[in-house]
Amino acid sequence: MVHFGIGVSTAVSATAGTVRRAVQADRGGLDLITVSDHPYHADRLDAYAEIGVLLGKTERVSGLVSVTNLPTRPAAMLARTVTSLSALTGGRIVLGMGVGGLWDDIARLGFPKLTPGQAVRAFEEGIRLVKMLGGGGDPVTFDGEFHQVTDLAPAEEAVPPVWTGSVGPKSLAVTGRVADGWLPGHAADWLSERYRSSRPLIDKAAVDAGRDPAEIATVYNFPGRITAEPLARTRTDDGRWIGGSPAQWIEELTGAVLEHDAAGFVLFGPGGSAPDEVAVARWAGEIVPAVREAVAK
Secondary structure, three states: OOEEEEEOOOEHHHHHHHHHHHHHHHHOOOOEEEEOOOOOOOOEOOHHHHHHHHHHOOOOOEEEEOOEEHHHOOHHHHHHHHHHHHHHHOOOEEEEEEOOOOHHHHHHOOOOOOOHHHHHHHHHHHHHHHHHOOOOOOOEEEEOOOOEEEEEOOOOOOOOOEEEOOOOHHHHHHHHHHOOEEOOHHHOOOOOHHHHHHHHHHHHHHHHOOOOHHHOEEEEEEEOEEOOOOOOOOEOOOOOEOEEOHHHHHHHHHHHHHHHOOOEEEEEOHHHOOOOHHHHHHHHHHHHHHHHHHHHO
């Protein structure tokens, strides 16, 4: 399955418009709505409060926090959150996980700063523990370096797929060992040097762990303009996607799936802003159905 979604705003001031965009995505047949997780900013909504409300306002679309700020959300409680959302929505949730990066901001919330090495180890522990705490079974005791639970019964609901926002080599290797999907950082796409140098690290770690790399999906955050007329150039001199007409988007995304094994795309506006109503309508009504049809042939 190729996933198609949109990113929506987390701004408190944009709440009404954000709900409208989520409903529009749902009615338009999209697969995902995504929100970012920056709980240290007072003008931003809490990501899981927001995604819970948006899922409650919709019927088919899945929600993804892209990506969960793990240092501020203890893994055991995160497992309870996502299995609860899965139970409440009939499985309409994907779990995005991140190492954490803005450590001064994280520290202002009262959480300890971790070194890069500690953060990656905590990240892998967190993913492993979350996966242990769903799907029923015997009580779990986990005595890790950063995460501990004692005789804790897993939720009966299965843990949803885990997609990461890994960037550095060590966290990319974690993705290969334990995750189900990857969202390349900095809106990197399949033609970027970041992708070409990063995906092999995921694949090698997967093979070393006895996994099939093909089981780890790559889903792209993909900003750009959707224009009424074709653009003379759809990419900048350094190769970054600008956008273009629906036909140009369809050609680009179809090639990404068929030639580069892309497993999904989350639309953002230029510069990473949330797409507006017109862009979402063109995305859901023209581009996505055509790409789905093309890759199904």
